Amino acid sequence: EADIYQTPRYLVIGTGKKITLECSQTMGHDKMYWYQQDPGMELHLIHYSYGVNSTEKGDLSSESTVSRIRTEHFPLTLESARPSHTSQYLCASSPRTANSPLHFGNGTRLTVT
Amino acid sequence: DQQVKQNSPSLSVQEGRISILNCDYTNSMFDYFLWYKKYPAEGPTFLISISSIKDKNEDGRFTVFLNKSAKHLSLHIVPSQPGDSAVYFCAASVGGGSNYKLTFGKGTLLTVNP
Numbered sequence A: 001e002a003d004i005y006q007t008p009r010y011l012v013i014g015t016g017k018k019i020t021l022e023c024s025q026t027m028g029h030d031k032m033y034w035y036q037q038d039p040g041m042e043l044h045l046i047h048y049s050y051g052v053n054s055t056e057k058g059d060l061s062s063e064s065t066v067s068r069i070r071t072e073h074f075p076l077t078l079e080s081a082r083p084s085h086t087s088q089y090l091c092a093s094s095p096r097t098a099n100s101p102l103h104f105g106n107g108t109r110l111t112v113t
Numbered sequence B: 001d002q003q004v005k006q007n008s009p010s011l012s013v014q015e016g017r018i019s020i021l022n023c024d025y026t027n028s029m030f031d032y033f034l035w036y037k038k039y040p041a042e043g044p045t046f047l048i049s050i051s052s053i054k055d056k057n058e059d060g061r062f063t064v065f066l067n068k069s070a071k072h073l074s075l076h077i078v079p080s081q082p083g084d085s086a087v088y089f090c091a092a093s094v095g096g097g098s099n100y101k102l103t104f105g106k107g108t109l110l111t112v113n114p
Helices: none
Strands: A004-009 A011-012 A019-025 A031-037 A045-051 A054-057 A076-078 A089-095 A108-112 B012-016 B019-025 B032-037 B045-051 B056-059 B064-065 B072-077 B086-093 B109-113
Touching: A004 A089, A011 A019, A019 A054, A019 A089, A019 A108, B012 B019, B012 B045, B019 B032, B019 B109, B032 B064, B045 B056, B045 B064, B045 B072, B072 B086
Parallel strands: A011 A108, B012 B109
Antiparallel strands: A004 A019, A019 A076, A031 A045, A031 A089, A045 A054, A089 A108, B019 B072, B032 B045, B032 B086, B056 B064, B064 B072, B086 B109
């Protein structure tokens, strides 16, 4: 019953390629986030947005970029993929209401060879 | 420097017994805490939360306890069921709803044996 969708679920790509990870939500949430997680490790916030045309970098430095042109869409782009970018990328959203939990998508597992 | 620590990577319990998952934090500014559950190949799912003005919050089989002086919280699951087998993440934030950037622990893998 996911209301937040991430595509692709799995991606294997060669070094130097440009990739875009898609994230869309149908809940009308203002806030959206990208987290990165390696196996057995914590989730790290890499980007977030509080609304259209608002994007901020998170706590973990990332070479990726994001855009927020529409409320429901928050894509993440890597201009030139490297093996160090291999990880799971999780998109999340939340409403403006105080203390509302984040809703996560099912993630994209990226492997750069 | 980890601000949210889950020191037990895994926990195994028998069906019907209590599961206790622990979480410690170092940032005294954290004022809102959450637990998420994650099944393999899925995103984390929100389970239960607690504000720093409370010391206990209960939702069905799940109870979260907060000890601010010890900077410690725990999640109790009673009774445990095989479907509870998953990775449980503790998370915390500063400023609750207005600044919703969560800091996560590394997770604890709970296995409930039938």
